[in-house]
Amino acid sequence: MLGAVAALAVLSPALRGAPDSYPLSTYPMFSRAADAEVDLSLVIGRTATGERVELSPRLIADTPEVIVAGGTINIAVRRGETDELCERVARRVASSERDEVLTVEVVTDTVDSVAWYEGDRSRTTELLSSCEVLR
Amino acid sequence: MTVATPAATTRSASPWWFRPARPELLAYQRIATGLFAVGYLAIRFTHITGVRHFEADRFDPVGPVALLVDRPVAGSVVVGVTAVALASAVAVTVGWHYRITAPVCALAVLWSLTYLHSWGVVLHTDNLLTLHLLVLAVVPAADALSLDERRGAGRWTPSPSYRWPLVVLGAITALGYVVAGWAKLRNGGLDWVDGEVLRAHVASDNLRKELLGDLVSPLAGPLVGVSWIWGPMAVGALVLELGAPLAVIVHRWARPLAVVAWTFHLAVLGIMSILFPYQLLGVALLPWVLAAHELEPTPDPEAP
Numbered sequence: 001m002l003g004a005v006a007a008l009a010v011l012s013p014a015l016r017g018a019p020d021s022y023p024l025s026t027y028p029m030f031s032r033a034a035d036a037e038v039d040l041s042l043v044i045g046r047t048a049t050g051e052r053v054e055l056s057p058r059l060i061a062d063t064p065e066v067i068v069a070g071g072t073i074n075i076a077v078r079r080g081e082t083d084e085l086c087e088r089v090a091r092r093v094a095s096s097e098r099d100e101v102l103t104v105e106v107v108t109d110t111v112d113s114v115a116w117y118e119g120d121r122s123r124t125t126e127l128l129s130s131c132e133v134l135r
Numbered sequence: 136m137t138v139a140t141p142a143a144t145t146r147s148a149s150p151w152w153f154r155p156a157r158p159e160l161l162a163y164q165r166i167a168t169g170l171f172a173v174g175y176l177a178i179r180f181t182h183i184t185g186v187r188h189f190e191a192d193r194f195d196p197v198g199p200v201a202l203l204v205d206r207p208v209a210g211s212v213v214v215g216v217t218a219v220a221l222a223s224a225v226a227v228t229v230g231w232h233y234r235i236t237a238p239v240c241a242l243a244v245l246w247s248l249t250y251l252h253s254w255g256v257v258l259h260t261d262n263l264l265t266l267h268l269l270v271l272a273v274v275p276a277a278d279a280l281s282l283d284e285r286r287g288a289g290r291w292t293p294s295p296s297y298r299w300p301l302v303v304l305g306a307i308t309a310l311g312y313v314v315a316g317w318a319k320l321r322n323g324g325l326d327w328v329d330g331e332v333l334r335a336h337v338a339s340d341n342l343r344k345e346l347l348g349d350l351v352s353p354l355a356g357p358l359v360g361v362s363w364i365w366g367p368m369a370v371g372a373l374v375l376e377l378g379a380p381l382a383v384i385v386h387r388w389a390r391p392l393a394v395v396a397w398t399f400h401l402a403v404l405g406i407m408s409i410l411f412p413y414q415l416l417g418v419a420l421l422p423w424v425l426a427a428h429e430l431e432p433t434p435d436p437e438a439p
Contacts (some may be wrong), residue, residue: 002270002273002274002300002303003299003302003303003306006266006270006303006306006307007306007307007310010266010306010307010310010311010314011310011313011314013314014314014317014318014321020197020257021197021198021201021257022197022198022248022249022252022253022257022262022265023198023245023248023249023262023265023266024198024262025257025259025262025311025314026314026318027259027311027314027315027318028318028322029259029315030319030333030336030340031315031318031319031321031322031323031327032322032323032332033322033323033324033326033327033332034323034332034335034336034339035335036334036335036338036339038335038339038342038343040339040342040343040346042346042347054346054347054348055348056348057347057348061189061193062185062188062189063182063185063189064182065182066344066347066348066349067256067258067349068254068255068256069347070256070343070347071254071255071256072193072254072255074255075193075195075255081192084192088190109346111342113335113338113339113341113342113359114334114335114338114359116338116342117338117341117342117355117356117359117360118359118360
């Protein structure tokens with residue numbers, strides 16, 4: 001009985017076509033048809049010279065986990081809340097030691113990921129939101 | 136407490152899933168899962184409880200958390216439940232008041248980890264830990280090698296009650312692989328099999344990590360450039376995932392498939408920098424091996 005219940009429970013998300021959840025998952029990671037060209041939404045910093053610099057997950061989403069930071073950005077983009085995210089990150093940057101960062105931007109980079117690892121490091125960048133770091 | 140049946144030392148006509156096993160076999164799994172839970176919760180305690188500082192608008196509840204709350208709970212609840220999960224995991228490991236501490240541990244871990252995954256990102260690296268704890272909570276896994284046993288609960292003889300829970304745990308592990316394999320065929324179709332989808336996923340996943348400042352596999356770059364290896368790797372992954380139930384159907388395949396699955400997770404770590412600790416430490420695969428253990432008939436010393 002327990003075995004049947006457990007087996008049905010584990011299989012049920014796949015049988016029902018349910019959205020991913022926890023602890024019963026559809027395990028959708030890496031399953032979808034994928035193109036080498038990917039859109040990656042990021043939060044970056046700009047210095048006084050306009051140079052692009054990376055921001056840590058701690059600054060982006062108050063977490064050490066990169067994947068959580070990435071998820072936070074994706075949710076903001078999906079909900080159209082990139083301005084709010086941008087200002088939140090700018091406040092964290094302002095109280096950090098990243099004095100060289102004057103502006104925070106939420107962007108979407110379009111990159112050919114296979115070509116990237118074959119040496120072609122070109123990308124196109126779409127600006128979604130920009131905000132000043134007020135100190 | 137489940138009442139054990141007398142020992143059976145000869146081959147039975149029943150399916151091997153229900154043949155008697157020593158209580159120690161199930162206890163080994165309890166100790167392994169419990170030890171893992173203790174280490175996992177202790178190491179990730181700050182991370183798990185750190186979600187209490189997240190902005191409320193990031194809350195996106197899933198699973199049982201979505202059934203119970205629609206807004207974040209107080210930070211003290213997050214810390215409290217995670218602390219209970221950790222403390223009860225210690226009790227589970229040593230088998231102390233198991234009938235109480237095991238369900239408490241399973242429910243506390245279920246809540247804590249589901250709450251952790253309720254902030255926009257559902258990870259898949261600790262599902263099996265939670266599911267295994269839920270099953271272990273309702274089976275007699277502390278009849279041996281436990282403080283409860285020392286308290287005089289009595290000596291237990293071999294029983295099917297110590298084997299079939301291992302089969303259930305193994306089936307949960309195996310069916311998780313099946314669901315993952317099915318998702319690849321359903322979402323990616325046969326394109327997934329030629330390897331280009333896998334290659335693109337590996338490249339884009341590593342690129343995402345690189346651009347977000349995360350650890351990137353040193354193997355990813357060189358391997359993405361080698362197009363012919365991705366087809367065999369994709370087929371191999373699918374065969375393992377869809378064939379995993381054989382580990383709990385054909386007992387002689389349990390050990391070889393456990394080795395193959397472990398190697399698969401090692402490859403995932405090496406190529407994608409994705410760590411499945413419960414699998415890589417062997418705890419998720421241990422039920423396959425334990426369930427299939429000691430199935431051969433014991434020789435009768437008085438036989439001619």
